[in-house]
Amino acid sequence: MWLLNGKKYDCLNLASYNYLGFAEKNSETQDFVLKKLDEYGVSTTSCPLYAGQTELHDELEKCVADFLGVEAAMVFGMGWATNTTAIPALVGKGCLVISDSMNHNSIIVGARNSGSVIRTFAHNDVKELEKIVRRSIIEGQPRTHRPWKKILIIVEGVYSMEGEICRLAEIVQIKKKYKVNFFLFFLLFL
Template sequence: MMASSPQPVHVTNVHRHLTSEFHPNEKMGDTVLPPIDENLKQYRFKTETEHNSDDGGLQDEEFEETPLYAAILTYLSYAILCLFGWLRDFLRQSNIEKKRGAVDPNAALGFVPLYQSYESFYTRNMYTRVRDIFNRPIASVPGAQVEVVERVSDDYNWTHRFTGKTINAINLGSYNYLGFAEKSGPCATDAINSIKKFGISNCNTRTEIGTQRYHVELEQLLADFLHVESSIAFGMGFATNSLNLPVLASKGDLILSDEMNHASLILGIRLSGASYRTFAHNDMKNLEEKLREAIVHGQPRTNRPWKKIILVIEGIYRLVS
């Protein structure tokens, strides 16, 4: 990303006193906005050395290996399920099985059948059996605890009907990393106060509302946390990742990408036309080796220096298998 020289912008706490204009010593209500350097002192970001000294060193993640008997039983169960699936398909095609396990309700209406080939084998004979445990609707915020809507099926999980009851459950499969989805607490309170102060239009993109004070403040805090000169923050999504990388990189550039990066980043890297190489997940030694090699050898065949070398990583690797 393009780095810019620091601007004499005075900002405050992320959740306080934010406006769209930037003026030194500007007053908002009865509060004088402090200089940005003083404001950032309240955020104490630890370096890796400090973190190591606190807990005796960073430890690698450890995962318990799957016992051999558990792996064998799992594969055996899956094989039996496939065997019965093939058997039932044969019985259906031979019109021997009269009571079908799953019937397409749209077939009698003249629609094209949903399942026609072997490619739908898993959906037809495995997924449909346990479809009731997937895509569960809820009647609450997706917080630490959720109210799951109870439902039953009368046609072998092709359709479901609600019973009018809910089930209180613990949410163990959520993207709610930072608690933004809670109905109470600091995130909810700050969101309400932010809407009262700034309205709801500020949830739009910068191309619509322009760069606001809180954008600059967030970017400065992020740059300070990462120990870099500058940063840029914008809303994230699949299209955001895949369509913005081609703006940052092009032919003659090199992208070094973490091997666990999301598919949207990988697509953006390929669309950019730049050369790319992957390095081992979170392995700084491997990254340094790839970076040194890229600087020393340059571009393939010509050995010319790369126009830019861009490192693409994620803050949270959401979909690591």
């Protein structure tokens, strides 16, 4: 319901992160949420590294991993923390990050903080991405030409500033063809 000039309008709010309706007062989830607040409190108050995590976090990570058919998954409470902490944990000196030119600033900061060499490809241009991957494998590291310790492609699932969707199937094909690593950042607000 929206009030404008004394008139009430039924509207769909497309500017809210509450698109699943979980934050509505008197919703079907309210009793469940209140019970869990009593049980766990409002928050662990920080990231798992500093404040630990509950069995709910563990259960969610297992559920995500099972859904994706992978060994394990990590779930973070905020996108900035995800990128600025996870990327440096995955790559470092002697590694190469290949990043979409339209990636969020937190990805750029995480990649820079990692100490890796960073190369970018034109937004969603999988042909350019493949050329960079192939050339990087052939040439190796600058000056020494040693093989990279790790090559990590980083893209967003849905680009947060534009709303554009990555070319996931084609990027996964490149990842598999060249046996490189892949970091898909998918920000979901509930």
